[in-house]
């Protein structure tokens with residue numbers, strides 16, 4: 301495994317100018333003194349991207365957004381285009397997070413369109429997939445993930461090789477009930493197999509869902525887990541730093 305580990309924070313709809321500044325300064329200081337094994341990215345709400353650009357430029361921390369429009373510009377009130385994200389120095393964007401799918405009705409077709417828009421703009425889309433608790437109980441995990449990734453896997457290899465996949469079982473998000481390393485590994489191996497069939501075995505596959513300072517090392521020890529997408533624990537500098545160092 302020569303791939304660099306990737307640890308991404310998803311701040312969701314949290315933060316303020318003051319609290320972000322404090323968190324980012326602690327992260328910069330912490331990463332500067334420790335020898336992190338990981339590439340570190342934070343994904344903030346859109347209004348704070350300018351602040352991230354100002355504070356994080358020329359540091360080891362990269363930044364991204366949590367959503368984007370599939371359009372580059374036009375009469376789309378309230379939307380934020382991939383070119384605007386680029387303008388503020390984003391290199392990353394989450395696409396199809398389960399909260400967007402469940403609360404804002406994003407479909408697999410929307411996720412495909414947003415993934416393509418991100419790639420066209422030179423951003424790295426982090427495509428989020430994962431089953432609900434009832435789907436898991438019904439033994440449908442692989443079928444759900446195949447459905448969610450199917451159209452994206454049809455992208456040409458040069459594009460597909462530039463995505464990151466985040467496996468986030470919905471039942472593990474914000475619940476404190478992480479998948480076990482073995483459960484996550486089994487799904488990651490399945491996703492890795494799908495990617496390999498499309499000749500993009502090097503795509504990073506992150507795990508997300510109640511990752512914390514206590515379980516990160518065991519998750520990262522699994523052969524097909526290339527890093528983490530971290531929600532709640534990314535808002536606490538000490539926790540996020542120890543995940544990055546795990």
Ligand code: PGA
Nearest residue numbers: 473474509510530531532
């Ligand atoms: P959590 O969220 O770490 O708070 O479970 C993960 C996510 O939603 O990306």
